[in-house]
Amino acid sequence: MSTSPPDSYRRNEHARRAILDAAIDTAIEVGYEKTSIEGIAKRARVGKQTIYRWWPSKGAVLLEALQQRMGRDGExxxxxxxxxxxxxxxxxxxxxxGATPIGAVYHALLTASLSDAALAEAHDAMVRPGIDALRRRLEAAQELGHIRPDIDAATLVDMLYGTILFQVLLRTRPLAPGQVDESLRIILDGVRPRPTLEGGARPAASE
Known part of the structure; x- marks a missing residue:
């Protein structure tokens, strides 16, 4: 007995991938504002109704397309x-x-999500797996004593990703590897276990 997927499934999957590729490629070429369902459909060679069958808006299509292109799988x-x-x-x-065309599309989507509750909810669902993976890595480090137990891992996640997104989204300055290293050193120095003196006392903070 054959276990191959039916032709209808293969056709649907082919159309879905074509739409996602068309959406991200169009947004990279003309920008988020000028991207339209009509333009995506034309590029993917499908009808608009096919797109609306799976996604309610161009923002929703682009979010899934971005997830496909930029997502990190696993832990x-x-x-x-x-x-x-x-x-x-x-x-x-x-x-x-900060250094790829996809970043500009993501920036535009974040801006659009500020006034679109459904898009904001979809964005939260997209980024949640990556946030949770980083939190679990930090919690594992806590269990090994590399991070103090009083540190909230979720807050630390915000600090780590926040230092990147602040510079990228506000474009305060180009983000270089040296800046990533310095930001990471400052953050980790603040959350590592503090040394203790003889008898268990902690050293007094310097003035």
Whole structure:
């Protein structure tokens, strides 16, 4: 008995991939504002009704297209070197958001989501797996004593990704690897276990 998917499934999957590719390629070429369902449909060689069958808006199409192009599957690397693992993730994000055409599309989508509740909800669902993966990596480091137990891992996630997104989205300055390293050192220095003096006392803070 054949286990191959039916022809209708293959046709639908082919059309879906064509739409996602057309959406992101169109947005890169003409920008988010000038991208339209009509333009995506024409480029993908499908009818508009085919797109609306699966997505309610161009923003929803582009979010899924971005997830396909820029998503990181699985858990964050755990080599035993917390600095190196976090550095790799932050450099990946910095390059993707700040040095590729996809970054400009993502920037525009974030702006659009501020006034579109459905798009904002879809965006949250898209980024949640990556956020959760980073949080789990930080919690694993806490269990090994590399991060103080009083540190909230979710807040630390915000700080790590926030230092990247602040510079990329507000374009305060180009984001270079050296800046990622310096930001990461400052953050990790603040969350590592503090040294203790003999008898368990902690050293007094310097004035």
């Amino acid at each position: 964050l690397a755990d080599t035993g070197d917390l600095f190196a693992d976090l550095r790799g993730e932050l450099l990946r994000a910095a390059h993707l958001y």
